[in-house]
Amino acid sequence: MADRGLVLASASPRRLELLAQLGLTPDQVIAPDVDETPRRGELPRVYARRIARAKALAVAQILPDRLVLAADTVVSAGRRILPKAETEGQARDCLTLLSGRRHRVLTAVVVAADGKLREKLVETVVIFARLSKAEIDAYVASGEWRGKAGGYAIQGQAARFIRTILGSYSGVVGLPLHETAHLLGL
Numbered sequence: 680m681a682d683r684g685l686v687l688a689s690a691s692p693r694r695l696e697l698l699a700q701l702g703l704t705p706d707q708v709i710a711p712d713v714d715e716t717p718r719r720g721e722l723p724r725v726y727a728r729r730i731a732r733a734k735a736l737a738v739a740q741i742l743p744d745r746l747v748l749a750a751d752t753v754v755s756a757g758r759r760i761l762p763k764a765e766t767e768g769q770a771r772d773c774l775t776l777l778s779g780r781r782h783r784v785l786t787a788v789v790v791a792a793d794g795k796l797r798e799k800l801v802e803t804v805v806i807f808a809r810l811s812k813a814e815i816d817a818y819v820a821s822g823e824w825r826g827k828a829g830g831y832a833i834q835g836q837a838a839r840f841i842r843t844i845l846g847s848y849s850g851v852v853g854l855p856l857h858e859t860a861h862l863l864g865l
Contacts (some may be wrong), residue, residue, distance in 0.1 A: 683792070685863075687722035688738040688749035689717070695836070697854040698748075705748070711737035715751075723755035723785055726799055727749060739791035747791040748863070752853050754829025756782045764830035770819050772832030781807035782829070786850040790862045797862050799853040803846025806847075810840060 687702060700704065713733045717726050734749035740850060754761040754774055764770040772777035782805055790799040796816060824830045831837035833844075833851045847855040 685747045685787065686738055686745045686747045688734040688747050691853055694750060697849055697852060697856060698720055698859075699751070700849075701856060701860055701863075703863075704713070707742075709738050709741070709743075709763050711749075713737055717760050721760070723753050723783065724800060724802075726760055727751050727753040727785045727787040728789075728798065731789045731798065732796060735789040735791040735796060737825060739794075742812060743794070744790075746863075749791070750786055750788045750854050750859075752784060752828050752850070753783060756780065756839060761829040762835050763826055764824050765826065765829050767819050770824040771815060771829035773824075774815045775808075776791045777807045777829065777831070778815070779807060781806045784829070784836070784846075784851045786847070786848045786855055788855060788859050788862060799855070799858040799862060801847050801850040801858050803844060803848075803850050805841060805845075805851060806843040808842045814840070836843050 684706040686707045686709060687705040688711055689707055711734050715730055728749040731749050735747050740745045761773050762769050764773055784802050785800060785802045785804055787800045789796055821836055823835045849856040
C-alpha cells in the first residue's frame with residue numbers, strides 16, 4: 680500500500696482524524712464532485728453504497744495507479760434518509776425526529792485499486808434519549824450540527840443524547856476503523 684500512495688476521496692476532517700488512529704496519513708485528499716441527491720424511493724443502504732462508490736470511482740479515474748479510499752455516512756429513520764443538515768430548520772427537524780427513537784447509521788467504505796472495488800457497509804444502531812425543546816434549542820445554537828448527517832455529531836456535544844449504541848462508534852463518526860483496516864490490508 681505504501682508504494683501506491685493512499686488517496687482519501689473526502690474532504691471530511693473527521694475521516695482524516697480517524698485514519699490517523701490507524702497510523703495513516705493520505706498522500707492526497709481529493710473531494711470529488713458527486714451529486715449526493717437521493718434517488719426517488721432509494722433505500723438508505725443502497726444510497727450509502729452508491730455514493731461511496733461514486734466518490735471512489737471519480738477519484739480513481741483521475742488517479743488510476745493509486746489506492747483510493749472513499750466513504751459515505753447516512754443516518755436513517757426507517758426507510759427515510761435524513762439530510763446532512765445545512766440549516767437550523769433541518770437540524771431541528773432531524774433532532775425532533777430522532778428524539779427518543781432508535782435510528783440507523785450506515786457507513787459504506789470503498790477501496791478502489793487496479794480497476795477493482797472492495798467495499799463494506801457497516802450498520803450501527805443508535806438510540807437517542809428523549810430530547811426537550813431546550814436541549815434541541817441549545818444544540819442547534821451550538822452550530823455543531825452543520826453539515827452533519829442527521830443533524831448531529833456523536834463525537835461532540837450530541838454524545839450526551841446517546842442512550843445506546845450498537846455497532847461501530849467510528850462508523851457513526853464517519854469511517855468504521857475495523858472494516859477500513861481490513862479493506863486496506865492492515
